[in-house]
Every structure is written in structure tokens, then in C-alpha cells.
Amino acid sequence: xSRPTKQIHLAAHFPGVNNTxxxxxxxxxxxxxxxxxxxxxxxxxxAKFDFxxxxxxxxxxxxxxxxxxxxxxxRPDTFTVLAAIAAVTERLxxxxxxxxxxxxxxxxARQFASLDHLSAGRAxxxxxxxxxxxxxxxxRRGGYLAEQDRYERARRFLQTARELFDSWRGDxxxxxxxxxxxxxxxxxxxxxxxxxxxDISGQFNVPRSPQGRPVIFQAGDSEAGREFAASSAxxxxxxxxxxxxxxxxxxxxxxxxxxxxxxxxxxVVLPAATFVLGDTDAEARERxxxxxxxxxxxxxxxLFAEQLWNRDLSAxxxxxxxxEVDPLPGENTIxxxxxxxxxxxxxxxxxxxxxxxxxxKKLSLREVVIEVTGRQSFIxxxxxxxxxxxxxxxxxxxxxxxxxxxxxxxxxxEFADQVVPLLQERGVFRSDYTxxxxxxxxxxxxxx
Amino acid sequence: MTPRPxxxxxxxxxxxxxxxxxxxxxxxxxxxxxxxxxxxxxxxxAERGLLDFVTIExxxxxxxxxxxxxxxxxxxxxxxxxxxxxxxxxxxxTSRIGLVPSIVAGHTEPFHIAKAIATLDYVSSGRGGVRxxxxxxxxxxxxxxxxxxxxxxxxxLARPETVALITELFDEAADYVEVVRRLWDSWEDDAxxxxxxxxxxxxxxxxxxxxxxxxxxxxRGPSIVPRxxxxxxxxxxxxxxxxxxxxxxxxxxxxxxxxRDADDARRIVEEIRAEQAAAGRGDETxxxxxxxxxxxxxxxxxxxxxxxxxxxxAGAAHVSxxxxxxxxxxxxxxxxxxxxxxxxSGFRLRPAAIPHDLEGVTRGLxxxxxxxxxxxxxxxxxxxxxxxxxxxxxxxxxxxxxTSSTAAV
Numbered sequence: 046x047s048r049p050t051k052q053i054h055l056a057a058h059f060p061g062v063n064n065t066x067x068x069x070x071x072x073x074x075x076x077x078x079x080x081x082x083x084x085x086x087x088x089x090x091x092a093k094f095d096f097x098x099x100x101x102x103x104x105x106x107x108x109x110x111x112x113x114x115x116x117x118x119x120r121p122d123t124f125t126v127l128a129a130i131a132a133v134t135e136r137l138x139x140x141x142x143x144x145x146x147x148x149x150x151x152x153x154a155r156q157f158a159s160l161d162h163l164s165a166g167r168a169x170x171x172x173x174x175x176x177x178x179x180x181x182x183x184x185r186r187g188g189y190l191a192e193q194d195r196y197e198r199a200r201r202f203l204q205t206a207r208e209l210f211d212s213w214r215g216d217x218x219x220x221x222x223x224x225x226x227x228x229x230x231x232x233x234x235x236x237x238x239x240x241x242x243x244d245i246s247g248q249f250n251v252p253r254s255p256q257g258r259p260v261i262f263q264a265g266d267s268e269a270g271r272e273f274a275a276s277s278a279x280x281x282x283x284x285x286x287x288x289x290x291x292x293x294x295x296x297x298x299x300x301x302x303x304x305x306x307x308x309x310x311x312x313v314v315l316p317a318a319t320f321v322l323g324d325t326d327a328e329a330r331e332r333x334x335x336x337x338x339x340x341x342x343x344x345x346x347x348l349f350a351e352q353l354w355n356r357d358l359s360a361x362x363x364x365x366x367x368x369e370v371d372p373l374p375g376e377n378t379i380x381x382x383x384x385x386x387x388x389x390x391x392x393x394x395x396x397x398x399x400x401x402x403x404x405x406k407k408l409s410l411r412e413v414v415i416e417v418t419g420r421q422s423f424i425x426x427x428x429x430x431x432x433x434x435x436x437x438x439x440x441x442x443x444x445x446x447x448x449x450x451x452x453x454x455x456x457x458x459e460f461a462d463q464v465v466p467l468l469q470e471r472g473v474f475r476s477d478y479t480x481x482x483x484x485x486x487x488x489x490x491x492x493x
Numbered sequence: 494m495t496p497r498p499x500x501x502x503x504x505x506x507x508x509x510x511x512x513x514x515x516x517x518x519x520x521x522x523x524x525x526x527x528x529x530x531x532x533x534x535x536x537x538x539a540e541r542g543l544l545d546f547v548t549i550e551x552x553x554x555x556x557x558x559x560x561x562x563x564x565x566x567x568x569x570x571x572x573x574x575x576x577x578x579x580x581x582x583x584x585x586x587t588s589r590i591g592l593v594p595s596i597v598a599g600h601t602e603p604f605h606i607a608k609a610i611a612t613l614d615y616v617s618s619g620r621g622g623v624r625x626x627x628x629x630x631x632x633x634x635x636x637x638x639x640x641x642x643x644x645x646x647x648x649x650l651a652r653p654e655t656v657a658l659i660t661e662l663f664d665e666a667a668d669y670v671e672v673v674r675r676l677w678d679s680w681e682d683d684a685x686x687x688x689x690x691x692x693x694x695x696x697x698x699x700x701x702x703x704x705x706x707x708x709x710x711x712x713r714g715p716s717i718v719p720r721x722x723x724x725x726x727x728x729x730x731x732x733x734x735x736x737x738x739x740x741x742x743x744x745x746x747x748x749x750x751x752x753r754d755a756d757d758a759r760r761i762v763e764e765i766r767a768e769q770a771a772a773g774r775g776d777e778t779x780x781x782x783x784x785x786x787x788x789x790x791x792x793x794x795x796x797x798x799x800x801x802x803x804x805x806x807a808g809a810a811h812v813s814x815x816x817x818x819x820x821x822x823x824x825x826x827x828x829x830x831x832x833x834x835x836x837x838s839g840f841r842l843r844p845a846a847i848p849h850d851l852e853g854v855t856r857g858l859x860x861x862x863x864x865x866x867x868x869x870x871x872x873x874x875x876x877x878x879x880x881x882x883x884x885x886x887x888x889x890x891x892x893x894x895x896t897s898s899t900a901a902v
Contacts, residue, residue: 069689077719079585079616103604105700105715112697112715119685119695119719122605122612128581129616131529151553151636152601159575162527163582182713183604185639218572220524222517225806231565233572234555245638248563250555252527252572344692 599628789853
């Protein structure tokens with residue numbers, strides 16, 4: 046049975062504060078100067094990408110009780126830098142991560158509605174949650190949220206924000222200079238929301254924005270996170286970037302939509318993905334290996350091992366064997382402020398796998414870390430990468446990708462120049478924007 | 494006689510202008526008040542006039558003629574955009590003028606505002622600032638629902654419990670600015686080292702916890718944003734009485750005030766200077782700018798006509814917290830230079846109608862002042878602090894670290 050060719054969606058993720066962002070390369074520029082943001086956004090727009098994506102972290106990471114100093118540190122305020130990027134782009138969507146735990150719905154709603162106005166309909170919100178008291182130390186509320194409550198708060202937060210976005214229908218302002226009537230009615234934007242998390246009322250002060258509300262992204266992968274996405278999100282930012290994983294996740298998440306009365310095309314699935322290009326596949330593989338070694342220095346390898354072992358391993362040689370000591374059980378106490386430590390659910394088992402791998406392939410600790418963490422998703426010539434991405438999308442491993450370059454600000458340049466034209470030639474990626482809003486780029490309907 | 498120092502001029506942007514009927518003027522761009530193009534045009538015009546900075550008004554709640562909550566009027570501009578985001582949206586499209594959005598210190602998070610203004614400073618290459626408003630109670634508090642704060646009615650302003658509440662709200666604002674300023678200093682300028690040999694991106698000894706503990710909030714730090722280009726973007730405060738003057742004297746770089754005449758201005762400046770000395774900042778520059786709502790035209794009669802037309806539309810004469818003046822640019826220049834010796838270093842002008850009175854400032858008043866040697870003829874600095882004659886400040890934590898290491902030796 047033949048089915049229509051899917052159009053690929055692509056986004057540019059500004060490289061973040063993980064070890065995968067290579068700052069030691071001579072080509073690496075500033076992580077904070079606006080020129081870096083403007084460069085990546087302009088390249089993405091020239092390549093007709095759907096949107097620009099920015100992550101967020103509200104406390105500097107710590108390892109062993111000290112600020113983590115091996116990776117990039119420092120990032121801008123999400124809303125502020127997206128508003129500035131709106132000034133140097135015209136069509137590119139502007140997606141930002143905003144935490145639902147350390148913000149209030151009224152303020153976030155007015156910031157997103159403002160961003161949507163100021164970008165003429167290009168705003169998107171990646172709703173994330175956290176509960177940790179560590180981050181809470183920077184905020185009025187502190188660390189008050191039980192872990193099991195975080196998705197419930199996120200769900201109510203989003204519900205409340207939607208009520209605020211919808212509190213203006215869009216026809217309230219008549220602004221008739223002759224008669225002197227500005228508003229059609231006396232109390233626009235009236236809202237009242239009362240539940241266990243939020244008890245607010247009044248009049249919202251931002252009139253309805255071009256997209257009605259921002260495009261909603263969800264990024265969590267737990268059962269609760271998937272349900273939250275299926276019920277409430279327009280797009281999902283997933284971590285399932287391998288083909289089989291991607292297909293399984295795609296089928297799972299799209300299969301959940303019907304019970305919420307939604308069609309499969311009402312949720313766009315976009316895994317994060319990394320890439321390395323070369324003139325040939327072999328050259329790309331060589332470059333990928335060099336980049337992996339830049340990403341995982343000896344010090345970084347020890348740090349990864351400490352996260353897994355949950356203990357100080359600074360006395361070990363990263364170029365020596367995998368440490369013989371056993372990991373410490375219990376809550377991870379060594380690393381603060383990063384989500385990735387939660388992936389080590391079964392420490393003993395993972396350590397055993399690392400040892401087996403080291404044995405079998407004669408790998409040092411650093412080489413094991415390089416092997417098991419963060420291998421690039423797409424490695425090859427432009428033709429190979431274009432073909433692979435298209436295969437993933439046509440065979441429902443995703444609807445496209447959020448590409449994370451390994452270098453700031455020029456890390457997307459080659460992809461834009463070499464891969465995008467091949468996708469355009471195949472007719473699977475737009476040659477020009479057909480709409481002005483992000484909802485139009487993503488094929489999403491305007492909310493009622 | 495020593496030549497008088499040049500004046501500083503700021504322009505206060507709000508909707509279609511400060512007169513409540515300004516949106517009905519034929520030239521008012523009433524349908525564009527929520528569009529980026531509108532705000533860009535206004536700020537670019539102000540930049541062509543070489544003004545020090547623009548401020549952008551904001552409020553958490555819907556605009557209202559009432560002090561204590563929404564009114565139900567349908568004849569005034571209602572609805573606005575977040576001022577920090579307007580400033581950021583305009584920043585890459587301007588190059589010299591300062592950008593000073595309003596924020597509300599009650600209810601919001603000092604951590605978020607500190608990183609937002611630091612980022613504004615980055616995207617504008619050192620032209621960011623902030624105008625801090627204290628929070629209020631009643632309807633504004635209900636938007637956040639975090640704590641019940643009573644509303645404040647104008648009629649109650651003199652009551653002791655109202656005075657106590659206002660004092661408390663301003664004390665919270667002072668703590669808020671303290672946290673923001675510490676966060677801006679929480680990274681030393683040279684914290685980012687990119688030392689390939691040791692694999693270290695930052696020197697963590699140059700990142701500092703701020704460990705603020707106060708009555709309303711505790712904030713640990715450091716900021717997630719490196720120290721902004723200006724080090725400390727200017728903090729500005731509007732005040733009409735002792736309590737807000739004290740906030741400006743303790744924490745501000747510019748205090749906006751609303752005198753009725755030159756003598757009133759002199760009295761207010763003296764009060765602020767006394768508060769400044771009491772706060773231990775006697776040797777620091779704190780600018781005092783007077784506020785005026787301005788109607789400008791080529792003839793005094795035309796300016797008066799414009800004002801009368803707008804008052805007619807509004808159904809009443811416009812009264813404001815600031816003095817409302819109507820006249821020619823030359824007359825306004827006379828007034829500014831007459832008031833300046835009271836100790837004012839500048840003015841924040843509120844155009845009654847935009848774009849008409851904004852252009853009255855940029856194309857009329859500025860030329861008048863220039864011809865009298867009282868205003869710049871070209872931008873002399875690339876940062877807002879530079880335009881205001883404020884040096885780039887030392888980092889409080891770097892100074893502390895240097896002192897303790899000296900002590901250790």
C-alpha cells in the first residue's frame with residue numbers, strides 16, 4: 046500500500062551546557078554573545094527550518110558540591126533572547142523551554158503572548174517540570190514540590206495558561222477613533238481559576254496573539270510525561286533518535302491520542318539528533334571519532350563515571366581500566382542540577398555492562414564512556430545523512446528532528462548548505478516557507 | 494560662571510501616549526500598539542534624537558484609571574505587551590540608545606528578572622537598564638494568588654496601616670533589587686577561562702553564591718547568565734514621596750520625580766540627597782530626573798489647542814502625577830533649563846500623544862537645547878552607563894576575593 050510522502054520538519058537547537066557542546070575547538074565561539082544566537086537563527090531560517098530551540102537551566106550544575114566547570118557554563122534568559130532573535134528573523138519559529146515549577150501561570154502566559162505578538166505568530170513553549178530543592182534555592186517558593194506532583198502541577202499550569210490565552214477572544218478591541226470606543230466590552234480578559242495548585246483571578250492584560258496561544262512542546266519521557274504530551278501538547282521533543290526506538294516511541298505516543306479525542310497529525314514527534322558530515326562516509330566517521338574525543342576528555346570521563354558510581358573517583362586514571370570499586374546505592378548525591386543522572390536507574394547492572402564492554406573490546410574508562418554515551422545520531426556524507434533522515438521520517442520513526450550542533454555558532458552551517466538542498470530536491474522538505482506562523486510550518490491548526 | 498552640564502533626556506513610552514485620548518489622534522497608530530514595528534519605529538526616532546534612553550511602561554494587571562484595580566472603561570487603551578520583551582525585540586534594531594523596561598518587584602522572581610535584564614544587556618551590547626516598580630496588593634496580588642495583600646485605595650494613602658503596607662512593599666522592592674544586583678555580580682568578568690590544558694571552561698572560584706536571606710525570599714545563586722556587559726545595568730525608580738525616594742537613594746542610579754516647580758524640585762532633590770547619604774551612598778552618582786507630560790507644537794496656541802482637543806475627547810482635563818505642560822519646544826527648553834539648577838541632571842518626558850509629541854521632543858526640543866549648548870550633538874558613549882556618566886563598577890565579589898587573598902598573604 047502506498048502512502049503520501051511525509052514532509053520533514055527540522056529545527057535548530059542552540060548548543061547547550063552538556064559535554065556534547067565542544068568549546069575547546071578553535072572554531073567555537075561565544076555561548077552568550079547575541080551574535081552567536083543571531084548566526085544560528087539566520088542559518089536556520091536561510092535553510093527554511095521550522096524553528097529555533099532553546100533549552101533552559103535555572104541553577105548552575107554541581108558535582109561533588111562544587112560548580113561543574115568542565116562543560117559550557119552560562120546561558121541567557123529564554124524569553125529575552127527569543128524576543129531579540131525575532132528582530133533578526135522573519136519566519137523562523139522561536140521555541141523556548143520554560144519550567145512550570147519555578148514560574149507562575151499569569152506571568153508565563155503574558156510573556157508567551159507578548160513573544161507571539163512581537164514575532165507575529167512564531168512562539169512555542171517547551172513545558173518542562175522539576176521538583177528539586179536544589180534549583181528551588183534560587184526562587185521564592187524553594188523546593189516544595191513532591192516528585193509525584195510535578196506532572197500534576199505542569200498539567201494544571203498549562204490548563205491555567207490556556208485559560209489565560211483564551212481569555213481574550215480576539216475581537217474585543219474596536220479602537221474606533223471617531224466614536225471614542227476602544228473596547229467592545231468593559232471587562233476583557235476576565236478569568237478565574239481555582240484548583241489545588243493555582244487560585245487566581247482578574248483580567249489578563251495581553252490581547253489574543255496571532256497564534257491564539259504558543260505551540261506547546263513537551264519533552265518528558267515517563268509514563269506521566271507521555272500522557273501529558275498526548276493530552277495537551279502540539280509537539281513532542283523526544284530522546285528516541287535511533288530507528289527502532291524511534292518507531293516504538295512514535296507508535297506509542299500517536300496511539301495514545303485517540304483516547305483524548307485527537308488525530309495522529311495533531312501531535313508532531315521530533316527527537317533530538319546530532320550529526321557529523323564528511324565528503325565521504327568514511328571521512329565523516331573519522332570526524333565523528335575526533336569530535337567524540339573532544340566531547341569526552343579524561344576529566345569528563347571521570348565525571349560521567351562519578352555520576353554512575355555515585356562516589357568520588359578522582360583518584361582513578363581515565364585512561365586506565367574501569368574502576369573495580371562498586372557503586373554506592375541510594376539517591377544520587379554527587380551530581381546536582383542535571384536530569385541525566387536519573388537514567389542510571391540500575392547502577393550495579395550498568396557498571397557490570399561497562400566492565401563487560403571494557404573486557405570485550407579492551408577499552409579504557411574514557412573509551413567506554415565515549416562508546417556508551419552520546420554517539421552522534423547521523424554520521425555520513427550529505428547524501429547518506431539526507432537519505433537516512435528521510436527514511437526515519439517516511440517509516441515513522443519521527444516527523445523530523447531537532448538538530449543539536451556540537452559547536453557554536455557555526456555548527457549548523459554545513460548541514461544547511463549540504464543536506465537541506467538534497468532533502469529539497471527529493472521534495473520532502475520545503476524550498477520556501479508557505480506560511481508565516483509556526484503553527485503553519487508544523488501543519489497545526491489555529492486553536493479555536 | 495562654570496558652564497552648566499548638558500542635560501540628560503529620557504523618553505517615556507506608553508501605548509499611544511500619556512494623554513488618555515491620545516489614541517484618537519489622526520496620526521496615532523492605534524491598530525499597531527501590539528506590533529513590533531510600532532515600537533521599533535518609536536525607539537529609532539528617539540535614537541535619531543540622541544536621547545539617553547527610552548523607558549517602556551508595564552503593569553502586571555490591565556491598565557486602569559483606578560489605583561486599586563481594573564476599571565470598566567471602554568474608552569481608553571487597554572492591553573499591552575511585556576516591556577522587557579519589547580525592549581529585547583527593539584535592541585538588535587538600534588545601536589546607541591538605552592532601553593529601560595519597567596518590571597514589578599512584587600510577586601515576580603528576582604532570579605528571573607536578574608537574568609532577563611542581564612540578557613537585555615547582552616542583546617543590546619550594553620544598553621540595558623530597568624525601572625523597578627514596587628508590587629501592590631488587591632487585584633494585582635490576585636493575578637498571582639500566592640499571598641493575600643490588601644488593596645490600596647487613594648483615599649487611604651494617609652492612614653497609618655496603609656503607610657505601613659506601602660513601606661513594606663518598598664522594603665521588599667529594595668531586597669529585590671539587592672538580589673538582582675548581587676546576581677549580576679555573581680560572575681566575575683573573567684570567570685570564563687576556556688582552559689584547554691585543564692579542560693576547565695570556567696574558573697569556579699570566580700563564580701559566587703549570593704546567599705541572600707530576607708523576609709520575603711532567599712536566593713542562593715549564582716546567576717545562570719554571566720556578568721552583563723555593563724556590569725550593573727542602571728536601575729531606575731519613580732517616586733512621589735519619601736518611601737520611594739528612599740528606594741531610589743538606596744538602590745537606584747536614576748530617580749524620577751514629579752515636582753510642580755523649581756522650588757519643589759529643589760526640595761525633593763535635597764530629600765533624596767539626604768536619603769542617599771543615610772544609605773552610605775553620598776559619594777555615588779544618583780541622577781534625579783524630573784517628569785513632565787508634554788504637548789508640543791510650533792506655536793503656544795497650537796499646543797494649547799492640541800491639549801484642549803484631547804481633553805475634550807477625554808471628557809475632562811488630563812491630570813497626571815507629573816506636571817502637564819503645553820508649549821513650543823523653545824518654551825519647554827526654557828523650563829528645563831530653569832529647573833535644572835535645582836539639582837536635576839535630566840528629565841524623563843512623557844509625550845502626550847505619539848508620534849506627534851515624541852517628534853516634538855526629537856525634532857524640536859533637542860535642537861533647541863543643542864543650540865543652547867545644553868544637549869549632546871552626537872552619542873559620546875556606547876553603553877547606557879556611559880551616556881549617564883556612570884563608570885563601569887567593580888564587582889563586589891571580585892573586590893571581596895582580592896581583599897581576602899591580600900589578607901591571607
